Amino acid sequence: MTPTISNEHTLALARRVLGIEAEAVQTLAGRLDGAFIEAVQLILSCHGRVIVSGIGKSGHIARKIASTMASTGTPAYFVHAAEAVHGDLGMITREDVLIALSNSGEGDELLTVVPLVKRQGGRLIAITGNAASSLAQEADVHLDAGVREEACPLNLAPTASTTAALALGDALAVALLDARGFGAEDFARSHPGGALGRKLLTHVADVMRPLAEIPRADEDTLIPAALLAMSRGKMGLITVLDGDNRLQGVFTDGDLRRALERLGDLRTVSVGELMTRRPRTIGANRLAVEAVEMMELHKINQLLVVDDAGRLEGALNMHDLFRAKVI
CATH class of the missing domain: 3.40.50.10490 (Glucose-6-phosphate isomerase like protein; domain 1)
Known part of the structure; x- marks a missing residue:
């Protein structure tokens, strides 16, 4: 009882x-x-x-x-x-x-x-x-x-x-x-399997998509062709680089929506006319949690990864960070 x-x-x-x-x-x-x-x-x-x-x-x-x-x-x-x-x-x-x-x-x-x-x-x-x-x-x-x-x-x-x-x-x-x-980083090293360990020991280079997987186009590429490349890349963006892989700009699905609202027909418009010329970037050696903070602060879903000379090295988005359990 x-x-x-x-x-x-x-x-x-x-x-x-x-x-x-x-x-x-x-x-x-x-x-x-x-x-x-x-x-x-x-x-x-x-x-x-x-x-x-x-x-x-x-x-x-x-x-x-x-x-x-x-x-x-x-x-x-x-x-x-x-x-x-x-x-x-x-x-x-x-x-x-x-x-x-x-x-x-x-x-x-x-x-x-x-x-x-x-x-x-x-x-x-x-x-x-x-x-x-x-x-x-x-x-x-x-x-x-x-x-x-x-x-x-x-x-x-x-x-x-x-x-x-x-x-x-x-x-x-x-x-x-x-x-x-x-400090916190010392704590993370003794707890590598925990959430704090992932946040403090995971770097952008560990989770970013490599350069070979990042879609790219020239400034004079027309929007229809750029959209095909963007779709294949499955990141919602396409990058514009110079001959030395230095980042010149980025065109995202957000840019596409805004351009459609403003211009309507984009069949004869080039990527260079619509791209963002100074996109947000981050270094490969930065912590992945810093990438999260930057995305949340600027309300963006993707970040391009560049070296000190501005050459593109990779890219990542929120889904990559979710998969790595950084967030």
């Missing part, structure tokens, strides 16, 4: 949970001091890797902190405390920094690992909820993530304490990111 709930009670309980966890993080912010600076400096001076370890719910938080650090410029990985004492300790070297998470600071697994790590020269940052705990006392730097109460009505399930530890780990990762000068 499905339990029944009181809507008002359920919402009140949820708001209480969020309030307790928000208070825990806010209190944590006011408690930051020189120990946090020491932790950042210790990690920045590390010549090895940052190992983040914990067990139980703290282990889940430790894994997320390691992942965040690794994706924001601080080489880091997670080692489960229980696995460490059964062989994975060999992954940790004297050049590494260990960040150990435990709310109580008294977990047997971590307390078994810590002396072994310190014996071989590794440094320890402890994140606990108890500054008097054994783990805190063993640490080179202790970060206090203690909370007044858990959000669990029984005050038992790790809730506010794990939120506080996670927030503290995020604060460390962001402080390190800033200190290293880690």
Whole structure:
């Protein structure tokens, strides 16, 4: 039988949970001091890797902190405390920094690992909820993530304490990111499969249609012949080049519609009479996302790609950018 709930009670309980966890993080912010600076400096001076370890719910938080650090410029990985004492300790070297998470600071697994790590020269940052705990006392730097109460009505399930530890780990990762000068392009390089990676790593040259596929005509080509070439090119444009492939102008389907409204019969009109002589262009080495911005700003659907001397190298339109998942 499905339990029944009181809507008002359920919402009140949820708001209480969020309030307790928000208070825990806010209190944590006011408690930051020189120990946090020491932790950042210790990690920045590390010549090895940052190992983040914990067990139980703290282990889940430790894994997320390691992942965040690794994706924001601080080489880091997670080692489960229980696995460490059964062989994975060999992954940790004297050049590494260990960040150990435990709310109580008294977990047997971590307390078994810590002396072994310190014996071989590794440094320890402890994140606990108890500054008097054994783990805190063993640490080179202790970060206090203690909370007044858990959000669990029984005050038992790790809730506010794990939120506080996670927030503290995020604060460390962001402080390190800033200190290293880690930027959006660096982030994209560590996330090449994501949307940001595509936006920041894809260049115009990667998505443009090559010169051989771009329809072209002479200035004196009559419009009917130009339209046939335009249709074959399937880009809605035809380019006009000089003998050295320098761009002289472009005639688009938009130019065609406007000319038909103005002139009607175009059978004896040449491309040179109707083309746009200074079309929008972009370099092949520019980011594809810049091409998107230019198209949106000028309300156009195509861009011609030219080199520094104005020679045509290719072209692209919105469909090409959609296919490349840049937009």
